[in-house]
Amino acid sequence: MLKGLFNVNRWQRLLEALPEYYIPGFLMTLRTALCALILALILGVIFGMFSTSRSKILRAISRVYIEFFQNTPLALQVVFYYSCLPILLGGGGMRIPKFVLGVMGVGIYTGAYMSEVIRTGIEAIPKGQTEAAYSQGFSYMQTMRYIIFPQTIKIIMPPLANQALNLVKNTSILAMVAGMDLMYFTDSWGSNTGYFAQAYFTSALFYFIICYPIARLARYLEIRAMRQPVGKRLLEEVNADGGAN
């Protein structure tokens, strides 16, 4: 396989295959990943808040959701949506579009992980913060919005970005159910021509193109979050000036 890697003729064939195989596959993967990421974040915030709420029922609901989706394989979930869900939803013959399948499969799965990240982030904020907010007359939502979340985001940014990267890569599971994504077209072209080295290297490059900016963005946000807030900095400057005078 590696010997064929430097075969010019094979790379030529790959270039010809780009518009028909790789570009549609790449777009499908990109679309699926973006929408699944949004879904996962929404689910993550909702169930992350449920997990930390005082209501036993809400906590139980989020526990069931998280444990179920974390402890079953993604491949199984996607195949279930693909072949069993249509039957449950009202007889055979119904077909869920591959895009929806991907967003659902990967989004719900990653949402469970994101819930856990957000829960631990919220729990990492000392209880005193909440109590102080309540004592000042903040409601639950206000406390979350103005006091807890801004501090949580700093803590959860790195693990959240990890989950986002995993999500992008996990969309390749769609290939199992002929999902018309990047991995599907890679397999298809690679096995039709036998030029596996070219097929998989190029595919890796396309996944990298999606993942690398996310990784950089996460790093940037992480660094920015470590900077001191403006208010605190001003206060320190004032103190320093006061000390000098």
Added chain:
Amino acid sequence: MKRSVFKRIAAMTLAGLMAMSLSACSGGGSSDGLAAIKERGVLKVGVKADVPKFSLQKTDGSGYEGFEDDLAYEIAGRIFDMTGEEAKAEDKVEFQAVNAKTRGPLVENGEVDCVIATFTITPERKETYNFSPAYYTDAVGLLVLKDSGIKDVEDLDGKIIGVAQSSTSQAEFEKYKEENGVKATPTFQEFATYPELAQALAAKQIDVFSVDGAILAGYVNDTNELLDVRYGEQEYGICSNKENEELSELINTTVQEMLDDGSMDALLEKWGL
């Protein structure tokens, strides 16, 4: 100081990893010729595990049985100067299960010496691999669910035909369509394995399961039926690494001899093909 040491370690680790992966890839011994196989004492053959009559993994896990496995023993017999029966008795073949996706790379890497796995001979594949003369001629079949209402090729308009990755089924359908003036235009979806295709058909996620007739025969049950069309005659050949000329030569002559002296027909008959 600290930083440069770290950089050096990182660079060395990376170089080491790359060298390891390179040697891992090239170290299959694909072009070592017959001497290497003789020295090793076994012929490594890639076969299907899920095609009834051709090559099926035994349920007790004791190996594989089928026409293609017997053919592998015949080839091994030629290499180790014995009959196919003797090669079977002495376990001269090391089987490895392959599918449509893995069989090509396995031959190219030298992980297996040859592949006898319902591998259709095509001009493009001949550029990459060596193929023996054809030992079996098959045709593409169309399997549909009985309650789908599909009775004819013309009913396939707008339907989804599931085919196996790296198979010729789609190209053959297009050809048949053109030659016979069929107006129906179905779409195609590819799956990695036959069981996945069978499952997709059962769950009605595809309308038609279309692969080589020999393989399809293993998936017929009381809920589905084969359409009465067969097209795209295709020939199966033994695939080996182009660079291993000695082995390729031996496989080619062995198959040709078996075709000429009728032993191939006898073997096919033995398995009811």
